Amino acid sequence: MTRLPHAEVPLTVQFHDCDPLGVVWHGHYARYFEHARSALMDGIDYGYEQMRDSGYAWPVIDLHVRYVKAIRLGQKLRVRAALQEWEHRLKIGYELRDADSGEKLARGHTIQVAVTVPEFEMQLVSPAILAHKLGLAP
Amino acid sequence: MTRLPHAEVPLTVQFHDCDPLGVVWHGHYARYFEHARSALMDGIDYGYEQMRDSGYAWPVIDLHVRYVKAIRLGQKLRVRAALQEWEHRLKIGYELRDADSGEKLARGHTIQVAVTVPEFEMQLVSPAILAHKLGLAP
Amino acid sequence: MTRLPHAEVPLTVQFHDCDPLGVVWHGHYARYFEHARSALMDGIDYGYEQMRDSGYAWPVIDLHVRYVKAIRLGQKLRVRAALQEWEHRLKIGYELRDADSGEKLARGHTIQVAVTVPEFEMQLVSPAILAHKLGLAP
Amino acid sequence: MTRLPHAEVPLTVQFHDCDPLGVVWHGHYARYFEHARSALMDGIDYGYEQMRDSGYAWPVIDLHVRYVKAIRLGQKLRVRAALQEWEHRLKIGYELRDADSGEKLARGHTIQVAVTVPEFEMQLVSPAILAHKLGLAP
Numbered sequence: 090m091t092r093l094p095h096a097e098v099p100l101t102v103q104f105h106d107c108d109p110l111g112v113v114w115h116g117h118y119a120r121y122f123e124h125a126r127s128a129l130m131d132g133i134d135y136g137y138e139q140m141r142d143s144g145y146a147w148p149v150i151d152l153h154v155r156y157v158k159a160i161r162l163g164q165k166l167r168v169r170a171a172l173q174e175w176e177h178r179l180k181i182g183y184e185l186r187d188a189d190s191g192e193k194l195a196r197g198h199t200i201q202v203a204v205t206v207p208e209f210e211m212q213l214v215s216p217a218i219l220a221h222k223l224g225l226a227p
Numbered sequence: 228m229t230r231l232p233h234a235e236v237p238l239t240v241q242f243h244d245c246d247p248l249g250v251v252w253h254g255h256y257a258r259y260f261e262h263a264r265s266a267l268m269d270g271i272d273y274g275y276e277q278m279r280d281s282g283y284a285w286p287v288i289d290l291h292v293r294y295v296k297a298i299r300l301g302q303k304l305r306v307r308a309a310l311q312e313w314e315h316r317l318k319i320g321y322e323l324r325d326a327d328s329g330e331k332l333a334r335g336h337t338i339q340v341a342v343t344v345p346e347f348e349m350q351l352v353s354p355a356i357l358a359h360k361l362g363l364a365p
Numbered sequence: 366m367t368r369l370p371h372a373e374v375p376l377t378v379q380f381h382d383c384d385p386l387g388v389v390w391h392g393h394y395a396r397y398f399e400h401a402r403s404a405l406m407d408g409i410d411y412g413y414e415q416m417r418d419s420g421y422a423w424p425v426i427d428l429h430v431r432y433v434k435a436i437r438l439g440q441k442l443r444v445r446a447a448l449q450e451w452e453h454r455l456k457i458g459y460e461l462r463d464a465d466s467g468e469k470l471a472r473g474h475t476i477q478v479a480v481t482v483p484e485f486e487m488q489l490v491s492p493a494i495l496a497h498k499l500g501l502a503p
Numbered sequence: 504m505t506r507l508p509h510a511e512v513p514l515t516v517q518f519h520d521c522d523p524l525g526v527v528w529h530g531h532y533a534r535y536f537e538h539a540r541s542a543l544m545d546g547i548d549y550g551y552e553q554m555r556d557s558g559y560a561w562p563v564i565d566l567h568v569r570y571v572k573a574i575r576l577g578q579k580l581r582v583r584a585a586l587q588e589w590e591h592r593l594k595i596g597y598e599l600r601d602a603d604s605g606e607k608l609a610r611g612h613t614i615q616v617a618v619t620v621p622e623f624e625m626q627l628v629s630p631a632i633l634a635h636k637l638g639l640a641p
Contacts, residue, residue: 103541104384104551105392105534109275109438111385115287115337116257120519123254127517137247137518137576149253152292159286159347162385162551199253209297241403242413242522243396243530247576249523258381265379275380275438300413300523385551391563391613392533399530413523424573425529430566435623475529485573 094223095171096129099188102164112159118195119152122183125170126199129181135222143218144206147179151200158194165189175223177214178202232361233309234267237326240302250297256333257290260321263308264337267319273360281356282344285317289338296332303327313361315352316340370499371447372405375464378440388435394471395428398459401446402475405457411498419494420482423455427476434470441465451499453490454478508637509585510543513602516578526573532609533566536597539584540613543595549636557632558620561593565614572608579603589637591628592616 100121108114130136140147160166165188174180178200185195203212203219220226238259246252268274278285298304303326312318316338323333341350341357358364376397384390406412416423436442441464450456454476461471479488479495496502514535522528544550554561574580579602588594593615599608617626617633634640 103534103537105390105537107385108380109383109385109387110284110286112286114381115290116254116261116381118290119254119257120517123517123519146248148248148250148294148297150294152253152256152290152294154290156286156288156290241396241399243399243528245523246518247521247523247525252519254519258379261379261381386560386562388562391566392530392537394566395530395533422524424524424526424570426570428529428532428566428568428570432562432564432566435562 093172093175094129094133095169096125096132097167097169098124098128100124100166100168102160102162102166104162107162110159112161115154115156118154118156118185118197121166121168121185122154122170122181122197122199125168125183126181129170129172133222133224135219139222141206143216145203145212145216145218146206146209147201147203149199149201150178152197153199154195154197156195158192160185160194166194172223173198174200175215175219175225179215179219231310231313232267232271233307234263234270235305235307236262236266238262238304238306240298240300240304242300245300248297250299253292253294256292256294256323256335259304259306259323260292260308260319260335260337263306263321264319267308267310271360271362273357277360279344281354283341283350283354283356284344284347285339285341287337287339288316290335291337292333292335294333296330298323298332304332310361311336313353313357313363317353317357369448369451370405370409371445372401372408373443373445374400374404376400376442376444378436378438378442380438383438386435388437391430391432394430394432394461394473397442397444397461398430398446398473398475401444401459402457405446405448409498409500411495415498417482419492421479421488421492421494422482422485423477423479425475425477426454428473429475430471430473432471434468436461436470442470448499449474451491451495451501455491455495507586507589508543508547509583510539510546511581511583512538512542514538514580514582516574516576516580518576521576524573526575529568529570532568532570532599532611535580535582535599536568536584536595536611536613539582539597540595543584543586547636547638549633553636555620557630559617559626559630559632560620560623561615561617563613563615564592566611567613568609568611570609572606574599574608580608586637587612589629589633589639593629593633
């Protein structure tokens with residue numbers, strides 16, 4: 090059985106990420122997730138440029154974030170993205186942890202589907218290029 | 228039976244909301260939701276200032292967004308927030324619709340819990356002030 | 366003498382605009398300016414869509430913001446954009462005022478130049494379409 | 504003569520930084536600057552936490568950005584912040600360069616002044632703590 094790919098990036102919480110309560114505003118986690126997702130997709134050579142060249146875009150159709158513990162200004166994080174499903178849609182799971190203690194701070198997922206560009210026609214099965222990039226097909 | 232409150236705000240998609248695909252970047256929906264949530268909470272006289280004065284903050288502990296149809300630059304929207312649960316946590320549901328056609332573009336929810344300020348101690352039952360603001364208690 | 370166009374939009378400061386000091390984070394003023402600039406350009410029928418159809422993009426090449434007084438959560442604003450130069454470049458001036466008191470809170474400018482799309486070739490003179498849209502040429 | 508401190512951080516342009524033209528939206532440069540400024544201030548042990556502990560906040564009162572060349576999705580950058588003035592105000596200059604070629608992509612500055620917390624009373628001379636942190640006073 091082939092193991093699905095994952096990636097991890099380090100991040101430091103910036104002043105502009107934090108709200109009047111002094112913690113990261115909840116909407117910014119989508120940016121943190123995207124840093125890790127982008128590293129994951131670059132790792133299988135299927136980043137935004139390769140997607141476009143393949144004739145597809147992969148819009149996010151579902152986002153879920155579970156906030157476990159408030160994240161503070163200056164805190165150092167590790168954001169992990171792991172591919173969970175790929176055959177019909179691209180489901181990626183995320184974990185945010187404190188870089189020092191390893192404590193879990195948040196988790197979540199995104200779901201993306203392939204659409205043709207420029208027609209934006211949704212594909213019910215992931216195009217062959219994805220299995221190829223994952224090393225699961227020739 | 229008392230009907231729970233809701234609120235609706237109009238929004239126009241700005242250039243800075245849109246990504247290289249020419250549509251609203253998925254992470255920005257959390258800002259759109261917050262516009263409507265803020266109108267909802269102001270409507271029951273329990274906005275951020277009143278929350279702080281009441282000794283509580285209400286951090287978001289769960290966010291879900293379901294993207295139904297891509298939203299384009301310049302599109303005019305109506306964002307609706309409706310209170311769904313309040314006894315143990317504040318659950319608010321959202322709908323984004325095209326302002327002209329009424330077509331549904333996205334839906335989602337946020338869940339917030341009360342924490343004491345400045346101790347950040349989580350409350351398992353919503354503090355009495357919330358029922359009072361909702362007109363459900365003296 | 367023809368008077369150059371201007372536009373004004375109302376805005377209410379949102380929670381996600383504010384930083385740990387409880388005031389609008391300085392980088393977000395560029396979004397506030399863009400709301401007013403977008404209204405100004407729509408007003409002369411030369412918004413982003415019309416720009417693209419005309420074969421040009423107008424990237425911002427210079428931004429200046431002078432912060433006069435801190436802007437607080439929930440504060441209601443009026444943002445004014447006024448065209449100041451157009452022959453060789455598009456220079457727009459901005460003023461942010463408190464909607465109630467009229468007190469000036471910030472001022473600034475952006476400078477944009479026309480570039481051909483998709484070549485991104487910079488134009489040293491604004492293309493004829495701009496004077497036409499401004500009603501200064503047939 | 505003592506040399507004033509500077510700092511440099513690496514950054515990779517993310518999808519959420521880019522606009523419908525496929526380049527970094529001009530307002531996001533303020534975030535890039537802040538990454539480098541934060542590294543600079545941490546380097547002299549006068550980051551946001553130390554500022555607050557010293558009884559002062561340092562709001563930005565002036566921002567200027569000059570955009571030299573459009574920055575593209577995925578591009579790797581070096582952002583440099585260098586202290587330029589400190590006696591009456593904190594003036595920091597910035598340079599954004601392509602990490603590979605060294606080509607200059609943007610420059611700019613921010614000006615900050617000390618205000619007492621929580622009174623927000625502006626100081627016309629930088630408080631002694633700054634000279635101390637800079638190693639220019641005992």
